[in-house]
Amino acid sequence: MKTIKFLFITVLSLSALTSCSSDDDTPQAVNEEEIITTVRLELTAASGDVVVLQSQDLDGDGPDAPVFSTEGTILADTEYTGDIQFLNELENPAEDITEEVLEEGVDHQVFYTFTTNNANSSVTYTDIDVDGNPIGLSTTFNSGATSTGNIVVVTLRHEPTKSADGVSTGDITNAGGATDANVTFTYDVN
Amino acid sequence: MKQIIIGLVIAISSFSYGQDCSYIFLGELKDFHDGTPIESATIYQKESGKYAFSDLDGKFKIENLCPGTLTLTISHANCETKTVSFEINGDSFKTILMEHHIEELNEVSVTAHVDKKETKTAQETILKEQTLKKYSALSIGDALKEVAGVSSINTGSAIVKPMINGMHSSRLIMLNNNVRLQDQDWGIEHAPNMDVNAVSQISVIKGAGALAYGGDAIGGVVVANPERVFLKDTLFGTTTLSGQTNGRGYAFNTKLNKYTKKGWFASVQGSLKQNGDFEAPDYVLTNTGSNSKGLTFRAGKQTFESGFEVFYSYLNNEIGILKASHIGNIEDLVSAINSPEPLVIEDFSYDINAPKQEVTHQLAKAMYYKRFKNFGKVNLQYDYQNNQRYEYDIRVGDDRDTPALDLKLQTHTISSDIVLDAIKGYKLKFGIMGRYQDNFANPDTGIRRLIPDYDKYDFGIYTTAEHNLNAKMTLDFGLRYDYNRIDAKKYYITSRWEERGYDEDFSNSILEDLGTQLLVNPVFDYHNFSASAGFNYQLNEHNSFIGNYSLSSRPPNPSELFSDGLHHSAARIELGDLNLTKETSNRVSASYNHNSEQFNLTAEAFYNHINDYMYIEPTGIEQTIRGAFPVWEYLQTDAELYGIDLSANYNINEHFNFSNKSSYTVGNDIENDRPLINIPAFNTRSSITYTNDWKQFSASLTSDWTFEQTKYPDNNFETYIASTNETVLVDVSTPPSAYQLLNLYAEVTLETSDKTNLNIALSVNNLLDTNYRAYLNRLRYFADDLGRNIMLQLQFNY
Secondary structure, eight states: OHHHHHHHHHHHHHHHHHHHTOOOOOOOOOOOSSOOOEEEEEEEETTSOEEEEEEEOTTTTSSSOOEEEEESOBOTTOEEEEEEEEEETTSSSOEETHHHHHHTGGGEEEEEEEEEOTTOOEEEEOOOOTTSOOOOSEEEEEOOSSEEEEEEEEEEEESOOTTSTTGGGTOOTTTOSEEEEEEEEEEEEO | OHHHHHHHHHHHHHTTSOOOOOEEEEEEEEETTTOOBOOSOEEEETTTTEEEEOOTTSEEEEEEEOSEEEEEEEEOTTSOOEEEEEEESSOEEEEEEEOOOHHHHTTTSSOTTSOOOSOSSSEEEEEEHHHHGGGTTSOHHHHHTTSTTEEEEEETTTEEEEEETTBOGGGEEEEETTEEOOSOTTSTTOOOOOOGGGOSEEEEEESSOOGGGOSOOSSEEEEEEOOOOOSSOEEEEEEEEEEETTTTEEEEEEEEEEEOTTSEEEEEEEEEEEEOOOBOSSSBOTTOOEEEEEEEEEEEEEOSSEEEEEEEEEEEEEEEOOGGGOOSSHHHHHHHHHOSSOSOOOOOOOOOOSSEEEEEEEEEEEEEEEEETTTEEEEEEEEEEEEEEEEEOOOOGGGGGSOSEEEEEEEEEEEEEEEEOOSTTEEEEEEEEEEEEEEEEOGGGSSOOSSOEEEEEEEEEEEEEEEEOSSSEEEEEEEEEEEEEEEEEEEEEHHHHHHTTHHHHSGGGEEEEOSSEEEEOOEEEEEEEEEEEEEEEEOSSSEEEEEEEEEEEEOOOHHHHHOEEEEGGGTEEEEOOTTOOOEEEEEEEEEEEEEOSSEEEEEEEEEEEEEEEEEEEEEEEEEETTEEEEEEEEEEEEEEEEEEEEEEEEEOSSSEEEEEEEEEEEEEETTTTEEOSSOOOOEEEEEEEEEETGGGEEEEEEEEEEOOOOOOOOOOEEEEEGGGTEEEEEOOOOOOOOEEEEEEEEEEEEEOSSSOEEEEEEEEESTTOOOOOOTTBGGGGTOOOOOOEEEEEEEEEO
């Protein structure tokens, strides 16, 4: 009797399970929320001239490499106001991740490293977080002398050690932390 | 039982009547299983206090009986003692069935001293409670390393995956109380969800010989079982409390068992463990704390003829992952590898922050068995498992506390087997299994799924046979067929879909095109045949040989098929392959066992040839906005693994004992003529133990020596580091140096009363505080392994 009862319960529960598992629903698509697809450096001269350096990778972790583009011309010996933007263009409208970086300014820093600097360009930070350390979203960019093939590497670090040697002046060497974005901009100065 | 009591009452009442006492009772004793007569059994006649013995035909005779009740107690060396009563009102003849299989009886009798192996001809080692208790505060993966040839692949010190002869994850089957663990075992950083405190005995079976558990155990099977049921009225328990210096951890475990003579049993067990940041000899390993909670409940009734059991287990583990191992891109990996110390070192803390994982595993099972005369035993089991896995990454903004991975894996299994033991000298087993599995990847993480939603259906059917050819030779055979179907729904990035060439081979499976993403529905069917054959030859009292051949195949797991994306902790893009086929293993093994009072030796050798062996290796570099990442792809090759495991034990004198366990494994990629990755290096572990009858004192000193792995594939790659404008070689291959660790263990047992005792154990691991990194620890790029740890453990048995 016990056997029959047991079998009955087992079969019953199994059929109940299979019936509730026959949910043929389609999984919901995930649009990556905090992925950075686009890094945009906007340089504005006192004259109102705007130059944009952009690196865009619309397939995220996909096989396609980021696409680099430039709008406008960088003039020699000119001081530009630099504003960097981190965007997720997979969302519509595009999500501005720059805002989150700014909100959590103490945990982020943008580094500008010149790996080829024929122009002798320079970048100085013009913003600070609540602790008085730079974040690097707003900068002053001095273009330097006429030259070609200059390279600046822009790196967004999460949780860098801002107190480490040289970090507050923009030297990435001792920064540590994890890299959220790392793009290479090539530019000419005319 | 009721009949016996009634019978006794009648028997007592019938004494008062003076009647004709000349009846004869003829009895015949037969084996319950195969009907063979049982000779030389003792038959005690309760009413008269006389004894009788059964003859060669199992028959006996009792004369001069009065009318009334006759109560007989029959005992035999290999049988459970049985009491029966009969109503006597004339000459009579009765057949009495006895339960004559000592090994079968182990399941229900008190004789727990006899090791009950799961297999006859496989390389099997049993770990008992006495050994397991040392690992109360650690993980099951640590405990299994007591077996020669078993190592582990770790992520830090809390995520320990067992490795048998160089194989791990989906190549091993883990069984918890006869339920095959379904806990997303495909990932290296997914440790088995089993609490070492909840099991009382573990069998480690190397290779796929144990076909009853599955046909895909190319590496081996780990069978963990709870206590055997005792057939007596008793209540006992164990409470263990321990504290350790490294990680400032504590562990608490308590277990209570109730058994009755009639076969009813119930047990409940609970454990709690917590530790903060562990420490390497020179620094704190920040964010390596963990927290574990376990509960098991088990109840049922077990008698010789039938029984049932219900079982429930809950295990929750929250494990912090070394903060310095969180890296953003290859540039971070290069600086981490080049830095002698981890890049993040903070003060000690119990806090567990991201990156971390939190896994809850629940298992429920119901089992019923019944034995039939002259036939055998039928088992029926249903089990359900729910594995909820969260992985938290370091994220920003609103997503800070949202898991990066949220997978729920649910598995239902129904299985049945029949053991036929009616034919003398043979034991046959037939089994059938059906399984349904549902994986749900929660999209609320806001991160593309690493493992897609899928439904998986498994069906298995097998038979095994055991034949005692003669007193010395036992043969066994097994055959199994498995069918697996995976029905997945996955989003691919369109560019990836095309880059993989799936647009040509799998275009039929596209359900929906979302522009940048494609929803596809790949369905795979696999048919696997497995077989095994072996012998066990007992040369004489001291020496025996075992030989075994097994054929097994394993279909690709979801990770091997569907992986597609960035693996943060490894800073690599991992790509599965929908074109993978099953891998097939042919394994031969031979063992020699010597067993004498003074000296024990087990030597186990194996050769395993695996066709279409699945593995992952770097194949290129891809650029993303985060920087460059190496691409690791799942590939297939033909591989061979071979090795030898030695285990020796020598009693020097009454007090001193020397033991050694050594293991040597080689793995080769035959097609590409190079070594396989992640094969354990030669390891030898020697212990000298002093024991004394005084308070059951024992102390041992163990040297654990792991050589440098010199056979490894060169997976190093060059990458361009933008910030420094340099191209550097990333050395992810070179194994760390050899290391030797000394461990000390001492214990005493104090009798606190007749039935209670207190066991006090003190252990020191890494006695000399040696700095070392292990080849098989994935965090070896980032930090040293654990420094000295002193642990005190109190175990109260009552």
